[in-house]
Amino acid sequence: MQAFVRAPTVAAMILLKTIDPAVPHAGHRAACGACHACDVRTMAVCAALEPDEIGALESIMTARRLAGDETLVEEGEPRRRVYSLTSGMLRLVNGLPDGRRQITGFLMPGDFLGLADDGVYSASAEAVTPSALCSFPVAGMDALAVRFPKLNDRLFAFTRAALRRSRENQMILGRLAPVEKLSTFLLMLSQRAVEHHLPADPVAIPMSRADIADYLGLTIETVSRSFTKLRNQGLIDLPDARLVEIRDRKALEAVAGTLRA
Amino acid sequence: MQAFVRAPTVAAMILLKTIDPAVPHAGHRAACGACHACDVRTMAVCAALEPDEIGALESIMTARRLAGDETLVEEGEPRRRVYSLTSGMLRLVNGLPDGRRQITGFLMPGDFLGLADDGVYSASAEAVTPSALCSFPVAGMDALAVRFPKLNDRLFAFTRAALRRSRENQMILGRLAPVEKLSTFLLMLSQRAVEHHLPADPVAIPMSRADIADYLGLTIETVSRSFTKLRNQGLIDLPDARLVEIRDRKALEAVAGTLRA
DNA sequence: CGAAACGTTGAAGGCTCTCAAGTGGGGTGG
DNA sequence: CCACCCCACTTGAGAGCCTTCAACGTTTCG
Known part of the structure; x- marks a missing residue:
């Protein structure tokens, strides 16, 4: 459970190549700087906004980096921020008191974290590999969703897609x-x-x-x-x-x- | 898989008491008539609308009744209508070619059918017990969701709740x-x-x-x-x-x- | 009254889990 | 620089548990 960073195996190397090596260390703010140069700008939620509207999103955004196995949010914690993954991979984890755990999904670049939650996070989110994310305060994102209906629509569409995937997982797990x-x-x-x-x-x-x-x-x-x-x-x-x-x-x-x- | 209607056992009797016996047979339109007298008006999606706005929803609504084991929508079918369950119970079913099936959820009065879907139904919906629903054309519902943001918000909230339940089911199934x-x-x-x-x-x-x-x-x-x-x-x-x-x-x-x- | 469906119970087998050992790769420390 | 250690993964053996196959009881309906 410690923040152990895997050595760059063959597999990890392939994955890591999506992470810009020129960027500073983990934990810094706004490392990638501009949304218009973002790797996932065409598939993430931000694709809902026109180029001239991105600024509003960018103004409330903070960049965040995670080392491998680092925990981003904890199950049950009040949901204060939501995230958009730009590189790396996250796992959504639910735990049982006796230690059993179930991973309900893996997040890949462009995926959004916080869709299912209302009030508190319903799952922990942990980095599978070193990851980079855009972090948004919930209040700010909610305000933007009101101001830009297209953003709200896209969040809604993401949620529906997550629901379909979750139900597909039910089939996988059950049958x-x-x-x-x-x-x-x-x-x-x-x-x-x-x-x-x-x-x-x-x-x-x-x-x-x-x-x-x-x-x-x-x-x-x-x-x-x-x-x-x-x-x-x-x-x-x-x-x-x-x-x-x-x-x-x-x-x-x-x-x-x-x-x- | 035939449309077999169970006899009223003790359990079924208890459940049936939520169905108004004065209402005509299954398959009729707008049997319950007025939304303002609906059993589930406080918990269904329609609760998002003010009393004077309900008419807009009612005007595109059609009532629908199902016998036990009757199929409402089929997996893979184009999604043309969405539904709000007012009484009875539905099961969401996904099938495998070899006959294995997974039920991804049960719908109870007030629940909404069609939340996860986009284009085609991702699961079949079958009546567990005789059921009554409000049926809405997708286009009409989409238009109302634009006209009444609160309705859209409620549909969104329902979808988030469904996603949380689905993920909880993943834990149940997997662990x-x-x-x-x-x-x-x-x-x-x-x-x-x-x-x-x-x-x-x-x-x-x-x-x-x-x-x-x-x-x-x-x-x-x-x-x-x-x-x-x-x-x-x-x-x-x-x-x-x-x-x-x-x-x-x-x-x-x-x-x-x-x-x- | 008989057929059919639903549910329960029994017996046997297969499959996954548990426990355990072994291998290999990489990092750490001497 | 090398040896050691740790961790991830693999593989083996045995046990336990769920599934499968089957029979039975009950209820419902033709």
């Missing part, structure tokens, strides 16, 4: 077998990598086996064995534990249970 | 043992019964064991055995398969894993 779960997960990662203009053939797996297990409702051993099973069947290759090459996508989709009926 | 799942489910039913001013001590279980199984990611046998286990431990009583008396709420909450950390 798929381990290898089906993992196949679906890998295909999802691959698809989202494409959407985010990241390498999709050797897919980077930024999260640990423990994270995958807590996301899919399995143990780390079962996750590992499922990886091995897919590798032995020739559907994937594992040049590195954090890197997956999809060797037979069709077969992988078939194993995934063809979630899209 | 709870069968008896924990069932306990959580029963407590949830009891709580929502209170919210909907229905009897909460002997809780009516409108849905079948198969529905519960598909909601909790179990088999009907495991659901049945979990019921028996809770009964043998004295936490609940089962005067009827569709009726649960909570005899030891504290213990039941403890078994539920105390989902609220």
Whole structure:
């Protein structure tokens, strides 16, 4: 649980290349400076605003950087700020008193944090990899959502998309077998990598086996064995534990249970 | 899967008492007539509007009734209408090609159908019990959401609540043992019964064991055995398969894993 | 009155989890 | 610079639990 920064493995290197190395260290404000040069300006919430309106958003924005495994917000905490992820990856975590945990989602660049929450955060948000975010005070964002209906609409659309994904996850958790779960997960990662203009053939797996297990409702051993099973069947290759090459996508989709009926 | 209408068991009777028997048969239009006399006007989306604004909503509204097990909308179908449930209960169902299914949620009076969807319905909606709904064309509802920001806000708030519930379900599906799942489910039913001013001590279980199984990611046998286990431990009583008396709420909450950390 | 559906219970098997050991990579400290 | 250690991951063996298959009781409805 300590703020341990992974060494740059092959997989991490691929992921890290989206982070501008020229930028100063973590924890600083407004490192990236201008929204109009932002990597995710076309897919994040800010895309709802015209170039001449971005300033209003920028004026209430603060930049924030997180080291790997750093916690951004804690479950149950009053929701005072909302965030837009610009690089890296976050996990949404819910915990049980006895230590069991469930990861309800992974946030990728362009995703918004705080959609589901009302009053208090309903989940903790932790950095999977070093990450950069735009931070907004809730009051300010609410005011802007009133002033710019298009911004509100986009937040609403993001929330609907999150709800669809969450319900898809219910299907995955409730009705798929381990290898089906993992196949679906890998295909999802691959698809989202494409959407985010990241390498999709050797897919980077930024999260640990423990994270995958807590996301899919399995143990780390079962996750590992499922990886091995897919590798032995020739559907994937594992040049590195954090890197997956999809060797037979069709077969992988078939194993995934063809979630899209 | 046929439109089979259950006979009025003890449990069904309790539930049916929220349906006005004076109202004509199913499938008719605007049976309940006036929104200002609606049972759920304080908790449904329409509560966002002032009394003098309700007319605008009412003018695009059509009443709809469903028999038990009747399908309202089908997964993948173009989303042309949205609905507000006024009485009865609906299940949201997602299916896999091989017949496996996952119920992602149950809708109770006041709940809104169509929140997650964008373009096509992402799940089928089927009546668990005979139900009554207000039906709205999507275009008309969208226009009203623009005209009445408060209506839009309420739809947004409903969507956030649905997302929170869906994520809670992810925890239930991924990390709870069968008896924990069932306990959580029963407590949830009891709580929502209170919210909907229905009897909460002997809780009516409108849905079948198969529905519960598909909601909790179990088999009907495991659901049945979990019921028996809770009964043998004295936490609940089962005067009827569709009726649960909570005899030891504290213990039941403890078994539920105390989902609220 | 019989057929069908729902729910419960029993027995056996398979599969995941648990416990445990082993491997490999990378960072740390001598 | 090298050795050691730690952590992540993998793999193995056994147990436990849920699922599967099956039978039975009950209720409902044709």
